[in-house]
Amino acid sequence: MRDPLAPFRWLEASPADERGLLGEIFCVSLVRRLDPAEVLSRLDPVSPAETMTFAEVCGRARACFEEAGDVRYVGVAQIGQWSVAVEPWGGQAALSTMTPWPARAGEVVGVGRSDYARHRFAYAVDGTVATAFDPAEPERRWGDDPDRLNRLMREAGLEVEPPADESGGESWHGRVTEHPVARAFALAAGITGVALTWTAVSGLPFAGAALRHERGRGGRRATGLDRSADIRRWAEAHGLPMSERGRIAATVAEQAEDLRDPPGRSG
Incomplete structure (x- = not known):
């Protein structure tokens, strides 16, 4: 088949x-x-x-x-x-x-x-x-x-x-x-x-x-993640690995907007 x-x-x-x-x-x-x-x-x-x-x-x-x-x-x-x-x-x-x-x-x-x-x-x-x-x-x-x-x-x-x-x-x-x-x-x-x-x-x-x-399109400015400590806490909360720090920072900046709870998912 x-x-x-x-x-x-x-x-x-x-x-x-x-x-x-x-x-x-x-x-x-x-x-x-x-x-x-x-x-x-x-x-x-x-x-x-x-x-x-x-x-x-x-x-x-x-x-x-x-x-x-x-x-x-x-x-x-x-x-x-x-x-x-x-x-x-x-x-x-x-x-x-x-x-x-x-x-x-x-x-x-x-x-x-x-x-x-x-x-x-x-x-x-x-x-x-x-x-x-x-x-x-x-x-x-x-x-x-x-x-x-x-x-x-x-x-x-x-x-x-x-x-x-x-x-x-x-x-x-x-x-x-x-x-x-x-x-x-x-x-x-x-x-x-x-x-x-x-x-x-x-x-x-x-x-x-x-x-x-553009960081404002799904990056740090759009989500308020302006400090490295905030980024690390946010990444850890969502299970992102913390090795290769520079790469993870870029990934977090791009994906932060998408990790928000979409409509109807809160609670």
């Missing part, structure tokens, strides 16, 4: 693996009806766009991440009616809910992986988030129309509610937390018709450019 998640498992690969070029923190947005040049311009690049391969985009993004500076790197490619914006080794620029896409974009699908924080999925229509959730907790959704994708979610193995029989809750949770990132990209494929397989993505020409890493 064919494994429906097999085409997307490479998106869960470790950076040590041959196909783990995107890193352990990345985000991808699929934007309908905008070409790559316009998508890239709306991300406010600070360098001229260059045509490059997927591997080159990932290599530059990793170098920016490891320098822990104020620059990130993004690449945008075209597949059919969709532009695919990829931010390897970062979570700021490409996620749909962080960018003021024009209403004519129609639909935007954003998927974010973070091995340090929450994974993310967001689906926006005409500039408004219809539904968003952590793929590891698909029953906790928010947005203007949180049930809009329920049928497609079930087809991707993202169960929209726990079983009525509480005795099966533990095994159910174990199933839905297996391969959450692969399931999120399977859902994205169900919405867009674009399957981001290794073969498809690795062969695309990308327009790549550097972006300014």
